[in-house]
Amino acid sequence: MGANTRTGRMMPSYIDDRLIATIVLTAIAAVIPLFVSEYVRTLIQRCLLWIPPTFGVYIIYSLLRQVHFAQSIFIGLGSYIAAFLAGKYFVTSELLILLPLSLIVSIGVAYVLGIFIMRRTGFYFAIMGIAVTMAFWSLVYKMRQITGGSDGISDIKNPSLFGIQLGDQGLYYVSLVVSLGLILLMRRILHSPFSLQLRAISGDLQKAESIGIPVNGMRRLAFIVAGANAGVAGVLLAFSYNYVGPTTFAWEFGAHFVQAAIIGGVNYFVGPIVGAFVFVGLEFLVSTWFPNLWEVVIGVIVAVIVVTVGEEGVTGIVKDLFGRTLKRANLEERTYSDGK
Amino acid sequence: MGNNQQPVLLAAEKLRKFYGEVRAANDISLEIAQGQVLTLVGANGAGKSTFLNLLTGLVKPDRGEIRLLGKRITGLAPEQRAKMGIVKTFQLEHVFGDMTVFDHVRTACLSAAGKHYSMFKDISTETEINGQTEQLLELFDLARVSQSLVKNLGHGFKKVIDIATSFAMKPKILLVDEPTSGVGEEEKYHIMELMMNQIRANNLAAIIVEHDLNLVKDLSNETIVMHEGEFIARGAPGDVFGQDKVVEVLVGRGF
Numbered sequence: 001m002g003a004n005t006r007t008g009r010m011m012p013s014y015i016d017d018r019l020i021a022t023i024v025l026t027a028i029a030a031v032i033p034l035f036v037s038e039y040v041r042t043l044i045q046r047c048l049l050w051i052p053p054t055f056g057v058y059i060i061y062s063l064l065r066q067v068h069f070a071q072s073i074f075i076g077l078g079s080y081i082a083a084f085l086a087g088k089y090f091v092t093s094e095l096l097i098l099l100p101l102s103l104i105v106s107i108g109v110a111y112v113l114g115i116f117i118m119r120r121t122g123f124y125f126a127i128m129g130i131a132v133t134m135a136f137w138s139l140v141y142k143m144r145q146i147t148g149g150s151d152g153i154s155d156i157k158n159p160s161l162f163g164i165q166l167g168d169q170g171l172y173y174v175s176l177v178v179s180l181g182l183i184l185l186m187r188r189i190l191h192s193p194f195s196l197q198l199r200a201i202s203g204d205l206q207k208a209e210s211i212g213i214p215v216n217g218m219r220r221l222a223f224i225v226a227g228a229n230a231g232v233a234g235v236l237l238a239f240s241y242n243y244v245g246p247t248t249f250a251w252e253f254g255a256h257f258v259q260a261a262i263i264g265g266v267n268y269f270v271g272p273i274v275g276a277f278v279f280v281g282l283e284f285l286v287s288t289w290f291p292n293l294w295e296v297v298i299g300v301i302v303a304v305i306v307v308t309v310g311e312e313g314v315t316g317i318v319k320d321l322f323g324r325t326l327k328r329a330n331l332e333e334r335t336y337s338d339g340k
Numbered sequence: 341m342g343n344n345q346q347p348v349l350l351a352a353e354k355l356r357k358f359y360g361e362v363r364a365a366n367d368i369s370l371e372i373a374q375g376q377v378l379t380l381v382g383a384n385g386a387g388k389s390t391f392l393n394l395l396t397g398l399v400k401p402d403r404g405e406i407r408l409l410g411k412r413i414t415g416l417a418p419e420q421r422a423k424m425g426i427v428k429t430f431q432l433e434h435v436f437g438d439m440t441v442f443d444h445v446r447t448a449c450l451s452a453a454g455k456h457y458s459m460f461k462d463i464s465t466e467t468e469i470n471g472q473t474e475q476l477l478e479l480f481d482l483a484r485v486s487q488s489l490v491k492n493l494g495h496g497f498k499k500v501i502d503i504a505t506s507f508a509m510k511p512k513i514l515l516v517d518e519p520t521s522g523v524g525e526e527e528k529y530h531i532m533e534l535m536m537n538q539i540r541a542n543n544l545a546a547i548i549v550e551h552d553l554n555l556v557k558d559l560s561n562e563t564i565v566m567h568e569g570e571f572i573a574r575g576a577p578g579d580v581f582g583q584d585k586v587v588e589v590l591v592g593r594g595f
Contacts, residue, residue, distance in 0.1 A: 185460075193450045193466060194459040196439075200447045203436030207502075210396065210430075211448040211509055212422035214456055221457060 026180060033172055043284055045172045045240055048179040050260060050276035052233040055186045056226030057261040058272045063190075063198040064222055066121060070113070070129035072254035073136050074227040077109060078102040078234020080140070080147065083244040087156040088148070095159045095166075095174065098235050106231025107224050114220035130251045137249040152245030159239055175236050182229055187269065189225065198222055230257075259302050265313020274315045346373035347409075349545050350426065350513050355394050355404035357569075364390035365401070366569035372513065375543040377536075379556045379577070382566035383589060388549045389431060391566070392515045395547075396428045397421045408512075423452075425512030429502045431521055431549070437491030441482055444490050444501055446473040448508035472508070480504040480534055496527040503535050513545040520552065528552070532559070553581060553590070565589060 029048070033041045053071045060068040081102045086093035117128045140147045147153070158166050161174060189195060200208045201215050208215060238244045247253060256279065264275020279298065286294040309316050348371045357365040364387040372378060380388050393399040395406060397418040406414045408424055416424075436444050446463075449472045450456075464470070477483045480500050485493060490501060499519055506514060519535060520528040532555060539546050550556050556563055557577045565573040565580060567589045573580045580586055 188462065189459050191462050191464070192459050193455045193461065193463050193469075194457060196443060196447050196463060197450060197456055199439065199443075200436050203438055204434045206398065207430065207434040207436065207505075209398070209418040210422055210428050210434075211505060212419045212451045213447075214419055218456055221459075225459070 029176055033169055038168065041172055042240065043280065045175045047277045047280045048175045049233045049237050049240060050280050051179050051273050052182045053230035053257045054260045054264070054272035054276045055182065056229040057257045058266060059186065060222060060226050061261065061266050063195055063202065064219060065202040067126045067258060068129060068226060069126055069251055069254045069258060070117070070133050071226065071230045071257045072133055072249050072251060074106045074110065074230035075234040075237060075253070076136060076140065076249035077105055078231040079238035079244040079248050081105060082235045082238035083153040083156055086159055088153050093157060093159040094163065095161045098159065099232055102231045102235045103228055106227045110224040110227030111220065114223040118219040118223050119216065133249060133251040133254055137246055140249050141246040147246065150246060152243060154243045156238055156242050156244070171239055175240070178232065178236060182232065183273065190269065259298060262302050263305060263314055265311065265315035267311045267313070268315040271313055271315050275313065278314055346375060349374050349409060350395065351407040352395065353405040356402045357390055357394060357399060358402060363569035365394060368569065368571055372545050372547065374545055377539060377546045377548065377560040379560050379563040380547055380549045380566060381553065381556060381563060381590065386566040387569040388566055389517055392428055392517055392547065392549065395515055396426055422509055425510070426515065427506045427509045427511035428515040429506045429517060429519060431517035433498055435490050435498050435501060439490055440487050441490055441501055442473060442477065442486045445476050445505050445508055446470065448505045449473050452509045476504050476508055479538060496523045496531060499523060499531055500534060507538055511544060514539060516546060516548040518549050518551060
C-alpha cells in the first residue's frame, strides 16, 4: 500500500471509475451500429480510426514537447499497402497479413526517418517533418504508373479476417477492436519506465544525458511508436474510405492530427480520443452545410482553443463545466457511504 | 595522487580546450583515486566548470586523454560516461521541473538499471526500482516532499534533489559544480553534510568546486587552485591559501 501511495500518479484511487467509464463507452460503441444508419456508423468508424494517429501526435507532444506533423507519411504507407495488395494488384485482403505488414513497414520507415528527424527539436523538428512529408507526397504523385498519381486508387473491396470476408459492419468492429487495443497499449506505454525517461529528456536535456539516458535512441523509439500507430490505422482508413490518393501523404493531412490533438487537449490522456471525435464530427457537420469551409471553421476553433484554454482543450472545458456537478455527486455519495 | 595505496580511478592527461583566445584548459593533468576527495577553487572564468565538463564529456577536448580505471574514455558521450560512473551535479538549476521528487530520482534509478526501452511494463510494478528510490529519498531527507513537483520547491531542495539523483547512478566519482551557489548560509552546511556523508559512506572519489573557502577547509584536506586553465597550486587548504600567487588569484591584485 505504501508503495502505491508513493507512486500516486500511476495508481489513482479512482481507477475503478475509469475502468467503468471505459467499459461503458466501449459497450456503447459496440451496440451503436445496431441503432444508427450506415452513414453514421461509417462516421463513428472514422472517428475511431483517427484516434491512433492522434495518439502518436499526443505522445510526441506530451512526452517530448515536440509538434509532429509527419503522421501522414505512416497513414499513407498503411493506406497504399492496403490499396496495392487488396485493390490494384489484388494479392491478399487478409487483415492478419496487411496489418502486421503495415506495422513492420511503418516501424522500418520511422526508424530510418527518426535518425534524421529526431536529432532536431522545436522549430526544426516540425519543419523537417513537413519537408519529409512533402517529399513522400511528391514521390507518390509523380509515380503515376504505380500509384495512379493524382487519381489515386479507388474501389478497394472490404478486407477479410481469418479468411472470412468482412461486411461493412465487420469492418466497424475490427476498427473498434484495433483502436481500443491501441488505446490500451498507449496507456500502458505512457505509464512505463520508457515514458518517464522521455519526460526527463524534454525536462532538461543536459541533466538527462548526465544520468545516462540515451537521448537519441529513446527519441527515435518514441517516433517509431507514433508512426506505428498511424501505419496500422492507415490500412483500415483505406478500407473505410474505399479510396487512397496522394493527399493521404500531404502534410496538411498530417496537420489535421495535430489539430485534433489540440482540440482534444494535450493535458489529458482522453484528449486524443475527444479530439478525434470532435474533429471528424465537425468536419462532417460543417462540410454538410458549407462544403468548402470546414477547414476554416476548424482553423478558427483551434485558434480559439489555443488562445483561451491552451493545452486543456475541449476535455478541459468539459471538465470545468461538469466538474462541479460531478464533485457534488461524489460528495453526496461519500456522505451516504460514511454511514455504513 | 595514487600515493594512498589506492589505484588510480580517473586520470586526465594534458587536457586542452581553448575557446578562441580564452584558455579554458591548458594541458592540465590530474589523477584521482577511489575515496579521494578534492576541492577545486579559482576565480570566475578560471576554467573549473570546463574541466568538469571535459571529464563528463559535455565538452570535447582539443587534445589530451581521459582514462577511467586505465581505460581510454576520451571519445565517449556523456550518457555513456555517466553509466560508467562519472556523474556530475550542476551549478545552475538543471532539474526536471514537471516531475515529482519521487519520479525525478526514480528516473535515474531506471536509467542506472538500463531500463530505457522498457515500454510495456507498468512503472508501479518496478518494485526494486521503487524501493531504491524510496531509500535514496530517505537518505537525502526528501521523503517528506516525495510527491511535490520539483519546480514548486526552493533552490536548496533542488540542489539536494540533483545530488540525490546523481547518487542513483551509483557513481564511482562525483563531480560537483558549486553545490551551494545561491543557497542560504544555513542550508549550505546542511546540503554539504548530506552530500559528504554519502560520499564517505560509499567511499566515492569526488571533485568539488566551491567558492566558500571556509567550507573548502572543512570538505577536504586537499585542494587545487585553478587560474586561466591551469592548476597553479595544490595541497592542504591551510597551506595553499597562504601562498602569495593564490591570494592574488583568489582575492585580486589590489590587496
